[in-house]
Amino acid sequence: MSDRRAQRHAATRQEILDAAWNLARSHGLTGWSLRELAASVGMRAPSLYVYFDGKDAIYDAMFAQGYRQLLERIGRLPTAGEPVEVLRGAAREFFDFYVEDAARHQLLFLRVVPGFEPSPESYALARDVVARLREVLADAGLDRPEAVDLWTALFTGLASQQASNDPGGDRWQRLLDRAVDMFVASEAPAT
Numbered sequence: 230m231s232d233r234r235a236q237r238h239a240a241t242r243q244e245i246l247d248a249a250w251n252l253a254r255s256h257g258l259t260g261w262s263l264r265e266l267a268a269s270v271g272m273r274a275p276s277l278y279v280y281f282d283g284k285d286a287i288y289d290a291m292f293a294q295g296y297r298q299l300l301e302r303i304g305r306l307p308t309a310g311e312p313v314e315v316l317r318g319a320a321r322e323f324f325d326f327y328v329e330d331a332a333r334h335q336l337l338f339l340r341v342v343p344g345f346e347p348s349p350e351s352y353a354l355a356r357d358v359v360a361r362l363r364e365v366l367a368d369a370g371l372d373r374p375e376a377v378d379l380w381t382a383l384f385t386g387l388a389s390q391q392a393s394n395d396p397g398g399d400r401w402q403r404l405l406d407r408a409v410d411m412f413v414a415s416e417a418p419a420t
Contacts, residue, residue: 238280241270241280242280242281242290244270245266245270245277245280245281245287246287246290246291246294248266248269248270249261249266249287249291250291250332250333251269252265252266252269253291253332253336254330254331254332257332258332258335258336258341258342259341259342259343262274263277263283263284266287285344285345288336288342288345288347289345289347289348289351290351291333291336292336292337292347292351292354292355293347293348293350293351293354295333295336295337296337296351296354296355296357296358297354298326298333299326299337299358300354300357300358300361302322302326303319303322303358303361303362306318306319306322306365308365308368312368312369312370312413313369313409313410313413315365315368315369316365316366316369316409316412316413317405317406317409319362319365320384320405320406320408320409321405323384323388324384324387324388324391324402324405327384327385327388327389327391327392328388328391328392328396328402331392331396334388334389334392337355338385339389359377359381362377362380362381363377366380366416369413370417370418371412371413371416371417373416376416379412379415379416380412383408383412384405384408387401387402387404387405387408388401
């Protein structure tokens, strides 16, 4: 009986998260209330507290979910081949992940929710992404500590430009291969 209850609880939590993402996409990341969220899943606002401690806990679960999705996609990236081509594939995957969902992009990478800080457990997923990126760069011979910072600044910047100035287009997406080439030229060890 408790397994069924746990399954129902988990399913309802997921339904609430799905509804929160839908509201974030239609009303903006911070433009929805707990009352609206509860109504969208057929419950009253106080009932949400059975599943989440408050709005920040919902944001935290959304943050964790977003990073799990990114980790899953990173896990599918090919790692064999010419290093520059591997990096180009990684850049495209990261870029696509950033621009395909503006609400997720804002929550994971822009810190637009005033006062929200992810829990240590959720933030650990973000650190896992950075660790995986370090591995990808190291495999390409680019293992300086600053390489990760430069990579994230370069490609989140391109993605932000795409999302802000040409949503649905490809103006900044077309620059990905050139950006990877510049990055590699800049970070490659001197021979």
